[in-house]
Amino acid sequence: MRNVAAEVAVIGAGPAGLCAAYQARSAGADVLLIDENKLPGGQLFKQIHKFFGSGEHQAGVRGFDIAKALLTRVAESGVRVKLDSLVYGIQPDKSMGLLDAEENCLLRAEKVVIAAGAKENYTPFAGSTLPGVIGAGAAQTMIHINRVLPGKRVVMVGAGNVGLIVSYQLLQAGAEVAAVVEAAPRIGGYGVHAAKIRRAGVPIYVGHTISRAYGGTDGGGDCGAGAGGVEHVEIVRLDENWRPVAGSEFTLDADTVCLAVGLSPMTELIWMAGCRFEYIPAFGGHVPLHDHNMETTVGGLYVAGDVTGVEEASTAMEEGGLAGVAAAEALGYLSASAAARKKAEIAARLNSLREGPFGDARRAAKEKQLAAMARFCSCEAERGAV
Amino acid sequence: MPEGLVYTGIPSAAELAACPGIPSRERTAKGRVAVIECVQEIPCNPCERVCKRGAIKIGERITELPRLDGGLCTGCGVCVALCPGLAITVVDKTYSATEASIDFPYEFLPLPQKGGLVEACGRAGERVCTGRVLAVKKTAAYAGTAVVSIAVPVEFADDVRTMRVLRATEK
Numbered sequence: 001m002r003n004v005a006a007e008v009a010v011i012g013a014g015p016a017g018l019c020a021a022y023q024a025r026s027a028g029a030d031v032l033l034i035d036e037n038k039l040p041g042g043q044l045f046k047q048i049h050k051f052f053g054s055g056e057h058q059a060g061v062r063g064f065d066i067a068k069a070l071l072t073r074v075a076e077s078g079v080r081v082k083l084d085s086l087v088y089g090i091q092p093d094k095s096m097g098l099l100d101a102e103e104n105c106l107l108r109a110e111k112v113v114i115a116a117g118a119k120e121n122y123t124p125f126a127g128s129t130l131p132g133v134i135g136a137g138a139a140q141t142m143i144h145i146n147r148v149l150p151g152k153r154v155v156m157v158g159a160g161n162v163g164l165i166v167s168y169q170l171l172q173a174g175a176e177v178a179a180v181v182e183a184a185p186r187i188g189g190y191g192v193h194a195a196k197i198r199r200a201g202v203p204i205y206v207g208h209t210i211s212r213a214y215g216g217t218d219g220g221g222d223c224g225a226g227a228g229g230v231e232h233v234e235i236v237r238l239d240e241n242w243r244p245v246a247g248s249e250f251t252l253d254a255d256t257v258c259l260a261v262g263l264s265p266m267t268e269l270i271w272m273a274g275c276r277f278e279y280i281p282a283f284g285g286h287v288p289l290h291d292h293n294m295e296t297t298v299g300g301l302y303v304a305g306d307v308t309g310v311e312e313a314s315t316a317m318e319e320g321g322l323a324g325v326a327a328a329e330a331l332g333y334l335s336a337s338a339a340a341r342k343k344a345e346i347a348a349r350l351n352s353l354r355e356g357p358f359g360d361a362r363r364a365a366k367e368k369q370l371a372a373m374a375r376f377c378s379c380e381a382e383r384g385a386v
Numbered sequence: 387m388p389e390g391l392v393y394t395g396i397p398s399a400a401e402l403a404a405c406p407g408i409p410s411r412e413r414t415a416k417g418r419v420a421v422i423e424c425v426q427e428i429p430c431n432p433c434e435r436v437c438k439r440g441a442i443k444i445g446e447r448i449t450e451l452p453r454l455d456g457g458l459c460t461g462c463g464v465c466v467a468l469c470p471g472l473a474i475t476v477v478d479k480t481y482s483a484t485e486a487s488i489d490f491p492y493e494f495l496p497l498p499q500k501g502g503l504v505e506a507c508g509r510a511g512e513r514v515c516t517g518r519v520l521a522v523k524k525t526a527a528y529a530g531t532a533v534v535s536i537a538v539p540v541e542f543a544d545d546v547r548t549m550r551v552l553r554a555t556e557k
Contacts, residue, residue, distance in 0.1 A: 049470065050432075050468075050470035050529065050531075051470060052428055052430040052470050052471070053430060053431075053448070054429075054431045054432075054435075054448050055431075055432070055435050057429075059430060059431065059432045059435075059470060060432040060436075060468050060470055061529065062529060062530060065529070171494070172493060172494060172495075185393075186392040186393055187391075187392050187393070187395060190428050191392060191395070191397070191426040191428075192424070192428070192470075192471025192472065193471070194391065194395030195391065195395050195396065195397065195471075195472075195473065195509065196471075196472050197395065198394070198395035198396055198509060198510055198511060199507065199508075199509060199510075199511050199547060199548040200494075200511055200548070201507075201511030201512075201550075202511070204394065206393055352429060352447075352448050353429050355429055355447060355448070355449045356427040356429055356449025357427050357449075358427075358428055358429070358449075359429060359449065
């Protein structure tokens with residue numbers, strides 16, 4: 001088995017991983033950045049809208065332009081990048097199994113940053129296995145990476161930011177969006193995203209859900225999903241206890257159903273490494289404990305981005321930067337004072353992204369996660385003292 | 387069905403009335419001015435940064451709503467293309483004796499042609515009236531967003547916020 005070594009291994013070349021790699025490398029560390037995809041950038045290349053935040057967060061710049069700039073910085077800094085390569089396992093001593101161009105390798109690194117991102121949730125309903133029922137992320141990949149329209153007329157399930165943004169992107173790509181349905185009594189995503197698709201004539205049904213998707217003819221008409229795929233979508237109103245109201249059903253013609261029903265952190269490697277977790281629903285489920293350096297309960301193993309709790313790309317980039325700085329400091333590439341200065345700057349930017357009515361829940365969730373880490377550390381210290 | 391942005395995706399009349407980005411009736415009567423329909427506290431402040439006249443204020447806490455100073459705003463429209471939420475228009479109720487002009491961000495293809503007629507639409511995408519295209523601007527600084535200016539009867543100036551391109555059969 002071939003050995004691969006680096007001072008810092010960063011797993012996942014999305015916004016968090018790119019920033020972690022850049023910070024650690026520019027401090028002087030030898031950094032290997034690994035991604036299972038053929039292209040780096042994670043979800044950034046599918047984010048064609050202008051980002052929010054402030055100038056320091058690159059507000060007003062479109063996601064794919066942020067990705068291009070990040071990739072240039074990472075390449076110029078001298079980070080080694082391995083694409084189409086999969087880290088499939090990790091031991092508590094942080095040695096990793098790596099498939100590098102189909103070759104099984106043993107990867108060892110003094111510091112490891114896991115920035116594996118999140119995966120889309122699924123929701124079952126009658127007909128949810130029909131061709132034409134896809135994740136909203138899949139629709140984004142088809143439009144922006146493969147340049148294929150997933151369907152001609154789409155029903156979007158979920159009015160969080162993903163559902164709203166992907167609806168707008170489907171319209172821009174030339175599809176019709178028949179409706180956005182949201183089971184909650186209110187729109188979860190930013191109002192400005194909702195307003196954009198409303199102005200384009202898309203109805204948003206809050207307090208409604210999809211009850212059934214069905215076809216009818218074998219040929220599937222000229223619908224994108226093809227033979228046997230979705231042709232009709234039944235929507236039903238929900239009462240205050242989230243139960244379907246009999247008789248409230250109505251049917252829309254559509255060849256595609258996009259599910260935008262939340263994301264879950266991709267924590268498999270972190271579990272495997274033996275890290276401690278906390279269940280935080282606001283972050284999408286079980287998330288690894290970490291400290292202000294983004295270091296987990298396994299020394300030298302850092303986490304950043306959606307894998308620490310689902311937020312968005314701007315916070316992922318800042319968390320990645322924190323992890324990169326902390327790893328470089330731990331390796332002796334940054335003095336304590338230089339690292340403290342960098343970390344304080346990043347922390348201030350992170351805080352401003354977790355303000356306001358949309359940030360409150362995430363800020364509280366992050367505080368809970370950090371507090372759980374502090375409790376774990378003090379328990380360990382006591383145990384050590386005994 | 388309750389009203390308001392979080393229920394319908396449309397800012398209600400009450401939300402707009404309370405919105406600090408909306409110019410006063412007196413200011414609007416004087417001519418071109420930005421109308422910032424930003425009613426929800428999200429972390430975002432490019433409008434403040436791009437306004438060279440200092441007419442838009444948010445401050446340190448970037449989730450505060452933008453406040454428009456109608457006295458400083460000249461209606462230059464730089465903010466229209468650069469608001470990530472596409473929430474700003476420039477309205478000129480003095481465009482002519484009978485018409486107002488509305489400048490709004492537009493991110494669909496095909497772009498309309500100057501001098502052409504379009505369907506002027508409201509906040510729910512509903513047709514309000516016919517609009518005449520005065521200008522289509524898409525500079526490099528706008529980063530992909532076009533700003534379309536259309537003329538509509540002045541009585542619709544508060545309702546028209548976007549447009550649809552008319553298909554050949556509808557002209």
